Amino acid sequence: xDLSFSEExxxxxxxxxxxxxxxxxxxxxxxxxxTEERFSRENWKQFAELGWLxxxxxxxxxxxxxxxxxxxxxxxxxxxxxxxxxxxxSVVMSGNLINIGASSAQKKALLPPLIEGDLLxxxxxxxxxxxxxxxxxxxxxxxxxxxxxxxxxKVVILDAPSADKLIVSARTSGKTTDPSGISLFLxxxxxxxxxxxxxxxxxxxxAANINFNNVSVSASDLLGTEGEGHDVxxxxxxxxxxxxxxxxxxxxxxxxxxxLEYIKTREQFGVPIGxxxxxxxxxxxxxxxxxxxxxxxxxxxxxxxxxxxLTRQKAVSGAKAYVGKCARLVAQGSVQIHGGVGMTEExxxxxxxxxxxxxxxxxxxxxxxxxxxxxLTK
Amino acid sequence: xxxxxxxxxxxxxxxxxxxxxxNLTPDLIAAAEAGADLGxxxxxxxxxxxxxxxxxxxxxxxxxxxxxxxxxxSATQLYIFNSVRAELGAPAPFSMGVAMxxxxxxxxxxxxxxxxxxxxxxxxxxxxxxxxxxxxxxxDLASLKLAAVSDGDDYVLNGSKIWxxxxxxxxxxxxxxxxxxxxxxxxxxxxxxLDMDSPGLDIRPIISIxxxxxxxxxxxxxxxxxxxxxxxxxxxxxxxxxxxxxHERSSISGVAEATANIKRIRxxxxxxxxxxxxxxxxxxxxxxxxLTALKYTESRMLSGLESGQVPGAESSMLKIKGTELxxxxxxxxxxxxxxxxxxxxxxxxxxxxxxxxATQVYNFGRAATIYGGSTEVQYGVLAxxxxxx
Numbered sequence: 001x002d003l004s005f006s007e008e009x010x011x012x013x014x015x016x017x018x019x020x021x022x023x024x025x026x027x028x029x030x031x032x033x034x035t036e037e038r039f040s041r042e043n044w045k046q047f048a049e050l051g052w053l054x055x056x057x058x059x060x061x062x063x064x065x066x067x068x069x070x071x072x073x074x075x076x077x078x079x080x081x082x083x084x085x086x087x088x089x090s091v092v093m094s095g096n097l098i099n100i101g102a103s104s105a106q107k108k109a110l111l112p113p114l115i116e117g118d119l120l121x122x123x124x125x126x127x128x129x130x131x132x133x134x135x136x137x138x139x140x141x142x143x144x145x146x147x148x149x150x151x152x153x154k155v156v157i158l159d160a161p162s163a164d165k166l167i168v169s170a171r172t173s174g175k176t177t178d179p180s181g182i183s184l185f186l187x188x189x190x191x192x193x194x195x196x197x198x199x200x201x202x203x204x205x206x207a208a209n210i211n212f213n214n215v216s217v218s219a220s221d222l223l224g225t226e227g228e229g230h231d232v233x234x235x236x237x238x239x240x241x242x243x244x245x246x247x248x249x250x251x252x253x254x255x256x257x258x259x260l261e262y263i264k265t266r267e268q269f270g271v272p273i274g275x276x277x278x279x280x281x282x283x284x285x286x287x288x289x290x291x292x293x294x295x296x297x298x299x300x301x302x303x304x305x306x307x308x309x310l311t312r313q314k315a316v317s318g319a320k321a322y323v324g325k326c327a328r329l330v331a332q333g334s335v336q337i338h339g340g341v342g343m344t345e346e347x348x349x350x351x352x353x354x355x356x357x358x359x360x361x362x363x364x365x366x367x368x369x370x371x372x373x374x375x376l377t378k
Numbered sequence: 379x380x381x382x383x384x385x386x387x388x389x390x391x392x393x394x395x396x397x398x399x400x401n402l403t404p405d406l407i408a409a410a411e412a413g414a415d416l417g418x419x420x421x422x423x424x425x426x427x428x429x430x431x432x433x434x435x436x437x438x439x440x441x442x443x444x445x446x447x448x449x450x451x452s453a454t455q456l457y458i459f460n461s462v463r464a465e466l467g468a469p470a471p472f473s474m475g476v477a478m479x480x481x482x483x484x485x486x487x488x489x490x491x492x493x494x495x496x497x498x499x500x501x502x503x504x505x506x507x508x509x510x511x512x513x514x515x516x517x518d519l520a521s522l523k524l525a526a527v528s529d530g531d532d533y534v535l536n537g538s539k540i541w542x543x544x545x546x547x548x549x550x551x552x553x554x555x556x557x558x559x560x561x562x563x564x565x566x567x568x569x570x571x572l573d574m575d576s577p578g579l580d581i582r583p584i585i586s587i588x589x590x591x592x593x594x595x596x597x598x599x600x601x602x603x604x605x606x607x608x609x610x611x612x613x614x615x616x617x618x619x620x621x622x623x624x625h626e627r628s629s630i631s632g633v634a635e636a637t638a639n640i641k642r643i644r645x646x647x648x649x650x651x652x653x654x655x656x657x658x659x660x661x662x663x664x665x666x667x668x669l670t671a672l673k674y675t676e677s678r679m680l681s682g683l684e685s686g687q688v689p690g691a692e693s694s695m696l697k698i699k700g701t702e703l704x705x706x707x708x709x710x711x712x713x714x715x716x717x718x719x720x721x722x723x724x725x726x727x728x729x730x731x732x733x734x735x736a737t738q739v740y741n742f743g744r745a746a747t748i749y750g751g752s753t754e755v756q757y758g759v760l761a762x763x764x765x766x767x
Contacts, residue, residue, distance in 0.1 A: 003677055281757045283765055288699065288760075298379065
């Protein structure tokens with residue numbers, strides 16, 4: 001098993017780490033989350049100039065043709081900064097989705113502006129039921145002449161308030177939970193009938209519920225084949241889940257390091273509290289959970305590229321379940337060991353805690369994925 | 379990052395597979411399927427017979443370098459060998475000579491000592507046991523008291539060792555003794571080799587909670603051991619022991635065995651009515667994921683080793699996680715055994731084959747988080763050496 005990285009991969013990792021360390025400290029991030037968009041367009045432009053928006057996208061569209069390993073290294077580094085910029089939504093989820101499922105004309109139209117930072121894409125598939133199930137699609141798209149007319153609601157679509165275009169899953173046939181009959185459409189965020197109700201989210205970002213009222217899109221905005229959107233969506237979700245696991249490990253590492261530093265300096269009963277064995281052992285548990293979680297991220301970053309669907313699904317569900325379990329332990333431990341100050345808005349640890357909680361609730365819970373893994377492997 | 383095998387590695391895997399398939403006997407395969415090991419389903423005669431077969435092939439000590447008679451395999455080859463071995467149901471090397479003493483001798487032994495002992499480990503002529511723990515020195519190993527008093531060319535040993543696994547099978551022991559009772563306790567410890575048939579040495583069995591005889595207490599009453607048997611200098615024993623323990627910890631993760639055993643657990647779940655038992659399937663899935671994480675963590679640590687680093691305190695994590703996993707798997711089998719956990723010893727035949735050794739293995743498996751530095755001691759090592767607390 002070769003788990004080493006190429007020089008190019010290490011260079012990308014270092015450049016992202018340097019950015020987070022120098023230009024994205026906790027105060028800077030907090031200020032950003034008080035602005036209207038809750039992220040920096042200037043940063044986004046800079047990411048584009050550094051090539052970060054195209055790392056995993058094909059060279060012919062201006063990318064670098066990297067893969068999940070590059071994404072993993074970048075996402076872990078982004079995690080340390082709890083990045084507010086819509087990298088996951090636009091690049092990882094939507095960029096991959098376009099690259100996997102769109103026609104070459106669509107790729108040619110969408111990927112270069114996405115890579116150059118001029119187009120923000122957001123994929124909207126979640127609906128009102130809280131239980132994760134991307135197959136459950138009740139939004140309808142009816143064919144009328146050369147057009148499709150979309151009706152229905154998507155909820156808690158992260159980064160949607162800043163999106164230029166949306167990728168929307170809608171049903172062109174079948175019942176609400178049929179895997180077949182789901183189609184993917186490219187919808188202009190400003191199109192007539194698209195109504196966003198925007199709000200703030202616990203991680204400092206923005207999201208929206210989106211109503212589609214007789215939104216008309218042309219047949220050329222259908223991504224891939226009608227009724228066969230599920231496979232494409234699943235592939236993009238797999239890559240995104242792997243990336244989010246790496247992002248979570250980045251947050252876990254920061255929370256762990258902050259807590260380790262804290263118990264070395266905080267004194268009670270006349271000694272640094274790190275002298276107490278009960279805290280030492282809890283810290284060791286956090287250390288082991290962090291390292292084991294990172295190992296799972298390596299695993300999924302390799303296996304998510306497999307041509308075999310079962311291998312990919314097992315890897316993704318296995319990693320999400322395992323990293324989710326570790327994330328809880330590290331997040332809760334960090335707050336507990338910090339004591340009162342861990343409860344405050346002021347300290348970064350509480351923000352890692354919140355974001356790790358959200359990680360567990362994103363793209364399927366720990367329980368969902370453990371059960372899925374059990375079903376796939378029994 | 380790449381987990382695929384090269385054509386050479388695939389050919390190697392085939393070679394190993396072919397050899398095991400030709401040479402493994404049904405009794406050993408059955409023991410592996412039942413989850414049992416030496417002292418349980420495998421008799422000493424079977425173990426010796428198997429070791430000699432391996433010796434003839436030159437595979438007794440798969441981790442040893444060529445210079446000392448090992449195959450000199452790469453980390454990947456070793457990984458392949460162990461995976462195939464465990465999956466096909468061949469036992470891991472029984473002797474503590476291969477995984478523990480061998481590496482210490484290579485590092486600290488004199489040329490004469492290496493020449494005398496290493497070939498005998500390879501040929502399975504020598505069976506080694508480890509004399510570390512004492513009644514008053516368990517987790518606090520450095521407080522050991524077994525006295526080695528200088529007398530001419532010999533040391534004279536008095537005291538006792540306890541929890542000595544397979545002392546009743548072994549013909550030699552590597553042993554920690556106290557050569558100096560003054561000063562820092564670690565500095566008065568020496569590492570010495572001795573023969574189990576030395577006059578004054580007495581072995582008494584300790585029956586463990588699996589009802590079997592693996593463990594012993596060994597008593598020393600004026601046992602004479604030549605000074606030439608010292609490994610390293612007098613007083614350097616703690617350094618040798620630590621080196622050896624680190625090797626033990628890194629070889630203890632048991633990923634190959636756990637992989638094979640999870641596969642067996644899945645088969646048993648299907649064959650004994652647990653296929654649609656969600657709770658059981660979730661527990662199996664959780665153990666399986668612990669295994670995957672451990673496998674990658676071990677690989678991450680080993681790839682560090684190949685670039686010349688020494689196994690460090692991080693290996694404590696492999697020990698903690700590996701032994702927990704081993705225990706979890708044993709527990710799954712007992713959970714599935716239901717009322718078949720009852721029949722004991724002579725009545726083992728009452729149990730279905732898959733559960734015949736389930737309780738024994740589970741019971742004795744509790745030792746895994748106690749020996750080689752208990753889990754709690756490993757937590758202490760990690761806190762101090764890795765976290766800097």
